[in-house]
Amino acid sequence: MEKLLEVKNLEVSFQTYGGEVHAVRGVSFHVNKGETLAIVGESGSGKSVTSQAIMRLIPTPPGKIKNGQILFNGEDLVQKTDKEMEEIRGRDIGMIFQDPMTSLNPTMKVGRQIMEVLIKHQKMSHAAAKERAIELLRLVGISMPEKRVNQYPHEFSGGMRQRAMIAIALASNPKLLIADEPTTALDVTIQAQILELMKDLQKKLGTSIIFITHDLGVVANMADRVAVMYAGKIVEMGTVDEIFYDPRHPYTWGLLASMPSLDSDDKKELAAIPGSPPDLTNPPKGDAFAPRNPYAMRIDFEQEPPMFKISDTHYAATWLLHPDAPKVEPPEAVKKRLRKLSSNYEKPILVKESE
Amino acid sequence: MLKYIGRRLLYMLLSLFLIITATFFLMRAAPGGPFSGEKQLPPEIEKNLNEFYGLDRPWYEQYFDYLISIAQWDFGPSFKYKGQTVNDLINNGFPVSFFLGMEALFIAVGLGILLGIIAALNHNKWQDYGAMVFAVMGISVPSFIMASFLQYVLAIKLGLFPVARWESFMHSVLPALALATTPMAFIARLTRSSMLEVLSNDYIRTAKAKGLSKFQITVRHTIRNALLPVVSYLGPLSAQILTGSFVIEKIFGIPGLGSHFVLSISNRDYTTIMGVTVFYGIILLSAMLLVDIAYGLIDPRIKLAGGKKGE
Numbered sequence: 001m002e003k004l005l006e007v008k009n010l011e012v013s014f015q016t017y018g019g020e021v022h023a024v025r026g027v028s029f030h031v032n033k034g035e036t037l038a039i040v041g042e043s044g045s046g047k048s049v050t051s052q053a054i055m056r057l058i059p060t061p062p063g064k065i066k067n068g069q070i071l072f073n074g075e076d077l078v079q080k081t082d083k084e085m086e087e088i089r090g091r092d093i094g095m096i097f098q099d100p101m102t103s104l105n106p107t108m109k110v111g112r113q114i115m116e117v118l119i120k121h122q123k124m125s126h127a128a129a130k131e132r133a134i135e136l137l138r139l140v141g142i143s144m145p146e147k148r149v150n151q152y153p154h155e156f157s158g159g160m161r162q163r164a165m166i167a168i169a170l171a172s173n174p175k176l177l178i179a180d181e182p183t184t185a186l187d188v189t190i191q192a193q194i195l196e197l198m199k200d201l202q203k204k205l206g207t208s209i210i211f212i213t214h215d216l217g218v219v220a221n222m223a224d225r226v227a228v229m230y231a232g233k234i235v236e237m238g239t240v241d242e243i244f245y246d247p248r249h250p251y252t253w254g255l256l257a258s259m260p261s262l263d264s265d266d267k268k269e270l271a272a273i274p275g276s277p278p279d280l281t282n283p284p285k286g287d288a289f290a291p292r293n294p295y296a297m298r299i300d301f302e303q304e305p306p307m308f309k310i311s312d313t314h315y316a317a318t319w320l321l322h323p324d325a326p327k328v329e330p331p332e333a334v335k336k337r338l339r340k341l342s343s344n345y346e347k348p349i350l351v352k353e354s355e
Numbered sequence: 356m357l358k359y360i361g362r363r364l365l366y367m368l369l370s371l372f373l374i375i376t377a378t379f380f381l382m383r384a385a386p387g388g389p390f391s392g393e394k395q396l397p398p399e400i401e402k403n404l405n406e407f408y409g410l411d412r413p414w415y416e417q418y419f420d421y422l423i424s425i426a427q428w429d430f431g432p433s434f435k436y437k438g439q440t441v442n443d444l445i446n447n448g449f450p451v452s453f454f455l456g457m458e459a460l461f462i463a464v465g466l467g468i469l470l471g472i473i474a475a476l477n478h479n480k481w482q483d484y485g486a487m488v489f490a491v492m493g494i495s496v497p498s499f500i501m502a503s504f505l506q507y508v509l510a511i512k513l514g515l516f517p518v519a520r521w522e523s524f525m526h527s528v529l530p531a532l533a534l535a536t537t538p539m540a541f542i543a544r545l546t547r548s549s550m551l552e553v554l555s556n557d558y559i560r561t562a563k564a565k566g567l568s569k570f571q572i573t574v575r576h577t578i579r580n581a582l583l584p585v586v587s588y589l590g591p592l593s594a595q596i597l598t599g600s601f602v603i604e605k606i607f608g609i610p611g612l613g614s615h616f617v618l619s620i621s622n623r624d625y626t627t628i629m630g631v632t633v634f635y636g637i638i639l640l641s642a643m644l645l646v647d648i649a650y651g652l653i654d655p656r657i658k659l660a661g662g663k664k665g666e
């Protein structure tokens with residue numbers, strides 16, 4: 001499969017009064033053409049910062065991309081000038097945000113806000129852009145689009161505004177859509193509709209999607225692959241099956257155990273991961289998850305775990321995969337769902353730095 | 356929309372009525388009368404004067420007479436300026452004050468907004484600090500000091516403008532500048548903080564994510580929304596500026612309305628106080644109505660009640 005986006009060793013930090021916050025600390029992943037990559041992780045793990053770095057929307061100062069490459073169609077976005085980025089934003093990469101109530105300009109007609117993209121990137125005339133805006137509103141499932149183009153955001157419901165945001169993001173057929181928790185602010189039924197719409201449009205348009213969420217539940221039917229982030233790093237990455245049926249990192253176990261599942265009818269209380277993420281001003285020396293990890297070994301506090309490769313597509317950064325590590329059992333809730341995956345290597349392979 | 360304006364006009368009449376009533380009685384409650392002064396008038400003359408101006412009649416008769424004459428746009432004779440009616444005072448003074456005020460308003464609004472925008476777009480850079488130091492000075496320096504300063508530097512030292520008097524447009528520049536300084540500084544600060552607030556909004560991030568340039572974002576998404584607070588400040592400001600400033604008019608020797616207002620109070624010139632107050636009230640209320648209409652046009656979330664959907 002062809003890679004659309006490849007992020008290599010991305011580091012982003014913010015200069016604050018309390019010191020330098022290392023929000024993203026060496027993240028590498030890629031997105032193939034037409035696929036959906038989900039990025040999951042607790043609040044503050046650096047998901048939004050990662051996605052904003054791709055769009056080069058990190059507020060500078062205080063933020064700064066300190067290191068790494070963001071290869072989009074083979075071109076490094078980190079090196080682009082602001083003017084060059086303006087051409088890419090909205091045209092090649094579209095973005096949807098968490099809160100549809102505040103993401104639209106309240107004093108501009110919704111149609112106009114869609115048309116802006118078309119006029120800017122497709123060089124359309126005003127009239128053609130308006131026609132297209134109506135079409136787009138229809139495409140995202142808004143009824144009576146001829147009337148709706150002339151309305152203001154406050155005349156739209158939350159779900160409709162998020163649909164309008166999707167119309168804006170997809171207006172010029174971007175190759176990549178970044179959706180940063182697009183449904184968190186919506187209620188459950190609307191949430192399902194928006195997810196359905198995104199999947200549907202992806203099928204029609206062939207867009208790749210980076211789907212950011214802290215809800216593993218929606219990942220299962222949205223994503224092809226999943227990256228799990230913790231404290232500014234990706235701790236595990238794999239296909240949906242690999243993450244759900246053969247997770248290897250204790251943090252992923254924790255996330256899965258705290259996920260309400262539909263198939264288990266026994267109402268056991270959900271095991272939330274105890275403790276809180278580390279202070280990213282002074283990231284800990286070893287594994288950032290170690291203090292909250294019931295499986296932590298001495299080495300976890302001293303040395304950062306390297307990446308291990310479990311299959312062609314499955315990576316995890318935990319010392320538990322080291323040949324010398326003791327064999328441990330994942331928590332009960334996770335153990336129930338484990339399956340043997342045929343694609344796995346015989347033994348996890350240590351990934352060398354250069355990769 | 357028409358229905359809305361009609362209703363607002365009705366409210367304006369009601370407010371005016373309250374203003375008239377309140378001033379009428381407050382004035383009567385204050386000690387002293389129009390003819391009490393350093394020189395004691397002989398009692399007969401004072402009695403005659405009171406009779407002539409109807410001040411000897413019971414208060415309710417005076418009150419209703421006054422209401423009726425105001426309804427006919429007749430503010431009565433001035434007690435102090437012999438042979439002049441209050442209408443004369445207003446008709447002579449207001450155009451002057453209005454012209455000067457408009458000039459000052461243009462300066463204050465234009466420069467103030469411009470400064471505020473420059474400061475906000477260069478947040479925490481030297482342009483920002485420069486504009487804000489300037490603004491703080493503008494707010495804290497009283498207008499009479501500013502006026503003398505302008506007279507000294509621009510008129511006396513550089514000879515660019517006449518020092519005082521009211522004869523040509525050139526004569527109006529310095530007083531307009533002096534009058535504009537404080538509101539301009541205030542508008543600059545208001546615009547700046549409002550711009551910064553708008554720039555931190557999510558929809559600005561959306562605009563960036565669309566690939567719009569900084570200029571497009573500023574013009575289309577920021578300024579319009581940032582000006583809302585400025586527009587609401589414009590109501591009281593324009594009423595105040597347009598009706599003249601006593602201090603500025605005194606310093607520059609301008610025959611405007613502002614001096615009549617202040618003088619009439621110290622003179623206890625009842626009819627002039629009343630007339631000018633009512634007139635001020637009318638200007639203020641109309642300015643506020645205009646502001647509300649403008650607000651409704653800028654911000655679609657505000658429906659002018661009774662109006663049709665979308666204008």
Ligand SMILES: Nc1ncnc2c1ncn2[C@@H]1O[C@H](COP(=O)(O)OP(=O)(O)OP(=O)(O)O)[C@@H](O)[C@H]1O
Pocket residue numbers: 014015016021023041042043044045046047048049050059062063214280
């Ligand atoms: N402008 C900023 N200034 C300083 N620190 C920042 C800034 N933006 C983000 N950070 C820090 O970067 C870290 C990662 O934040 P990020 O928003 O990426 O988290 P997230 O994974 O998206 O969380 P959430 O689920 O709450 O959206 C946090 O510790 C946050 O405090």
Ligand SMILES: [Mg+2]
Pocket residue numbers: 047048049180
């Ligand atoms: Mg976030």
